[in-house]
Amino acid sequence: MGIYAGHFQKNDGQILTAITDPSQANWIAIHAETCKMPVPEVQRCWSRFLMFQPDQKGNVPRMRLLQPNSPFVQKLLKQIPVTDGDQLTFQTYCNALSWLSKSSLETKVKGLYQTLFSGIVGKEQLRHLLHDLHPMQSCSAIDELSATFLKEVDKDNQGYISEDMFVAWVLSFSEEIVKSTLDFPIIPPNLTQIEHPTSYLSFTADIQDKEGLSDLQLVKVATEIATRKRNWRHLASKLGITEKDNFHLGNEHGKTKDQILNMLLSWHRACQGAPLPILQAALRESGNVDICNEVFHLSF
Numbered sequence: 001m002g003i004y005a006g007h008f009q010k011n012d013g014q015i016l017t018a019i020t021d022p023s024q025a026n027w028i029a030i031h032a033e034t035c036k037m038p039v040p041e042v043q044r045c046w047s048r049f050l051m052f053q054p055d056q057k058g059n060v061p062r063m064r065l066l067q068p069n070s071p072f073v074q075k076l077l078k079q080i081p082v083t084d085g086d087q088l089t090f091q092t093y094c095n096a097l098s099w100l101s102k103s104s105l106e107t108k109v110k111g112l113y114q115t116l117f118s119g120i121v122g123k124e125q126l127r128h129l130l131h132d133l134h135p136m137q138s139c140s141a142i143d144e145l146s147a148t149f150l151k152e153v154d155k156d157n158q159g160y161i162s163e164d165m166f167v168a169w170v171l172s173f174s175e176e177i178v179k180s181t182l183d184f185p186i187i188p189p190n191l192t193q194i195e196h197p198t199s200y201l202s203f204t205a206d207i208q209d210k211e212g213l214s215d216l217q218l219v220k221v222a223t224e225i226a227t228r229k230r231n232w233r234h235l236a237s238k239l240g241i242t243e244k245d246n247f248h249l250g251n252e253h254g255k256t257k258d259q260i261l262n263m264l265l266s267w268h269r270a271c272q273g274a275p276l277p278i279l280q281a282a283l284r285e286s287g288n289v290d291i292c293n294e295v296f297h298l299s300f
Contacts, residue, residue, distance in 0.1 A: 016091045022058045023214055035094040041101075041186040045094050047265050050219050051258060059087035071132035076115050100184040105175070106167060108182045113166045121161045123150055212276040217295055218264040221283070224291045226257035231286070235260075238282035239267045 020030055032042040052060040062082045066074055080096055082088050100108070116129060127146040134142065153161050153169045170178060225232050233243075241263060268275055276296075283292035 015089070017057050017059065017089055021056060022054070022090075022216060023056070027058070031091060031094055035091065035098055037094060037098050037186075041098075042094060044187050045097055046090065046215070047262060049090055049093050050215055050261060050265075053219055053223070054090065054216070055087075056216070058090045059083070059085075062086050062088050072116070079115060097184075097186055101186050105178055105182055106171065109167045109170045109178075110163060112170075112182075113163045117161075117163075117166075122159065123147070126150060126161065212274065213268065213279060215265070215268075218268060219261060220295045221279070221291060222257050222261035222264055224295065225260050225288065226255075228291070230288055230291070232256070232260045232263065235282055235286040235288065236263050236267075238286045239263075239278070241267055 016030060016034060020027055028039060028042050028046060031037070031046075032039045035042070037045075049058075049060070052064055054060045062077070062080075063086070065077050065088065080088060081092055099111075103111070117125070121129075123146060126149065127142055130146050130149070131137070131139075131142050134145070137145070150159075150161065151157075153165050155165070224230075225235065264279075271278065280292050280296060283289065
């Protein structure tokens with residue numbers, strides 16, 4: 001994504017980790033204001049970012065993100081700016097997702113080209129890229145695919161592909177196809193109401209009332225329950241979450257840990273009482289006394 005990624009790291013020179021952290025009540029609000037994003041979108045970003053298990057400052061080591069085997073994903077992640085300590089900040093993450101959400105189709109296609117290639121691409125470089133993307137294909141199949149792709153994009157038979165050629169080729173498809181492929185809403189239209197707030201004021205008040213229980217503690221609870229293969233739906237029941245809500249969460253989040261974390265985040269936002277003792281009681285009543293004691297450093 002090349003030149004575009006350079007804008008992801010900070011806004012007007014302001015680096016938010018220098019003035020706040022996830023334990024502060026303004027964590028979501030200040031990211032929304034600085035990154036020029038609606039509060040619900042920042043909260044959605046934070047719920048996803050939590051799955052990378054950020055540290056107390058809200059940062060994630062870039063190496064943790066480079067685990068996917070996809071060469072394309074690795075190329076993309078390597079272009080995201082990081083701190084001097086090779087950490088990805090939540091601010092950078094928000095800016096990157098905001099760019100993906102708001103940019104025009106042409107800008108996204110240019111970013112895609114810069115992620116895949118550097119400068120003009122010849123047949124040999126294209127062949128290596130296609131081999132990385134399709135490692136199970138034979139050499140002859142890759143050669144054939146490379147020749148076909150080059151012929152398709154290089155309309156004037158110049159023997160190479162440039163950014164302008166690539167952009168023109170992609171945009172030659174119907175707008176509906178291109179848009180459906182590159183569309184990136186931060187909050188998917190089918191997301192249930194339980195998963196994000198609609199009011200900035202109610203969200204801000206919510207955060208200030210819930211300082212006793214942090215999102216990072218919820219990540220630890222979700223991780224331990226998933227790792228130990230506990231019945232998380234039993235815990236959800238003790239927290240007052242209905243089977244209907246569990247069904248929606250199960251459909252929208254594939255991995256068990258993700259389902260548990262989103263269940264806990266949704267409950268935390270909607271909780272009317274003091275969340276910390278309520279969660280501790282629910283953990284004990286659902287057969288997770290050991291997890292409760294470990295996460296909250298309790299001993300009886």
